[in-house]
Amino acid sequence: MIISLRELSYDELKNKLKKDDEIVLWSCDECIKHCGLGGMEQLQVLEDLLKRDGYRVQKDLISRSCFLNLVRNHETAVSHASTIIVLACDLGYTCVKTVFQDKQVVKTMNTVGTGNYTVYRGPVLTSPLPWTKLEPSENGYTLKTVSEKLGLYPSFFDAVDTVDLVNIVVDGKPFQAKNGENLLDALQKLGFRIPHLCYDPSLGLIGACRLCMVKIKGRFFPSCCTEVSEGMEIVVNDDDLDEHRRLMLEFIIAEKGLDVTKRSRELRYWTRKYKLAETRFKLKMKDQQVDDSSEVMVIDPSLCVLCERCVVACNNVSGQHVIDFAGRGSDTQMITGLNERFSETNCASCMACAHYCPTEAITPKLLIKKLAIKQKPLQPIAPPLVASSIKSRGNG
Ligand code: FES
Structure with a gap:
């Protein structure tokens, strides 16, 4: 380097x-x-x-x-x-x-x-x-x-x-944080675990997943899009927030199935914490095609939770503008190019999208190959011992 x-x-x-x-x-x-x-x-x-x-x-x-x-x-x-x-x-x-x-x-x-x-x-x-x-x-x-x-x-x-420190209160306890700092970052530094899917400090503000809500003066705010200020009183754990987080997770499970929660450490942690094995909402699963036309990445839309990280990474980090959303409401979906196959777009294969994807909806092909090798059953390196040979050695 x-x-x-x-x-x-x-x-x-x-x-x-x-x-x-x-x-x-x-x-x-x-x-x-x-x-x-x-x-x-x-x-x-x-x-x-x-x-x-x-x-x-x-x-x-x-x-x-x-x-x-x-x-x-x-x-x-x-x-x-x-x-x-x-x-x-x-x-x-x-x-x-x-x-x-x-x-x-x-x-x-x-x-x-x-x-x-x-x-x-x-x-x-x-x-x-x-x-x-x-x-x-x-x-x-x-x-x-x-x-x-x-x-x-x-x-x-x-x-x-010399950056200003200000006094804040979190769940009734006094703390100090940097004035103007991103609230989600500040809370995490102070040791509070807040669910979040779309936020990454290097991508800037997205505010798409609504998982990171906290309460300030009794109202819900997305902590990833809120700045720390003097005297702020924040609630990060209470029944309302638990209910909201559960609801958001259930929506994801209803749309994508429980499998998606196994693809993300964050989702896995929170679905286990809330003991979510099923959802109250029944949605028809969409039939979506895997696109493996790119030489370096595979897109599996059935795992995409529309967090928008890939769109922002492709636009702002890589400057390519290849990935976007199309459709509205429940028909919203991630597309590449003008809804073309990945290989037909001007993707620069920088893999920023795969790097930021939190659910393996976009995965480097190399990783898939490595996983496949890992999951292959191990071949015995020597022929297995037969009962008679064990016996004869034992007696010898
Ligand atoms: S992490 Fe705040 S809205 Fe997604």
Whole structure:
């Protein structure tokens, strides 16, 4: 993986911006994320910081590697911006600069070479670039060591720790959380388990599944689409919420059958918790065809719970716009292209949709093959012993 470190302080970054700039924060979800400096979470932190300081800013993330063609797919989404702040390696920065020549592109990272990820030490630099004047090292240098030697920063923007904390009350107990933080994230960090299907921090707000409801001042709110604020009083566990969650799960089971709950850890946990083995609602199961025409993925619509993650991932993460919903009400279904077979669309095979699908409705073919190999009965490696041979050995 490519190893990059931050080269600007937060104040230096702000010095490059004007108050009337339309800013887009840009990152990719690969190496830079593993270095702890990129990906959606860091984009979110920087967006919060800049918004707090009065800047107009939004985020844009691409899934794997900031190659030129992937950057180009985001041209429309970024067209309104006057400044792009790039949280990516030097390659990503060069690609963004090449595509958006009419905009100010701010570089925040410095690429120091390539390396790998170790469980105990995190990312390490094994093959430094010549300008660093560091010798190649099999064991690798930790980011802290590299930053000290090169005068760079090993962690995210310094001002992160100064984000406001506010007081909230959850189920009658006092807690602190970041002001403006996504409520579902905050509750999970505080140790509360809230059911959710469509929310993923790296996809932004979707609000489709309605499983993540909590109560604020006696009213239901989807926690994934609510921001933390001072004095918020939240109920996450009571009879009304249990009844709502049960109802939502029953709708899913009525439409997709109990099998779908086995395909998702989240659904499995909550259906077991509520002891849901059947549903009060009887719906006719739709006859839907599996589409295995793609070279890399299989779509099984009978497992699709319409959480919309694949649609958002294909649009926002990959920039391909291949997946969408068609129909209304109970006829709503996920389609590819203009309701074509997957192989006939301009799918880039980035597999962002499969990565985000919570129920295996879109599955990488490789995974299916691996599962099939796993499930194959084991062949005996030697002919089984016959009773007579056991006896003769026992007697010997
Ligand atoms: S997780 Fe909040 S609506 Fe789906």
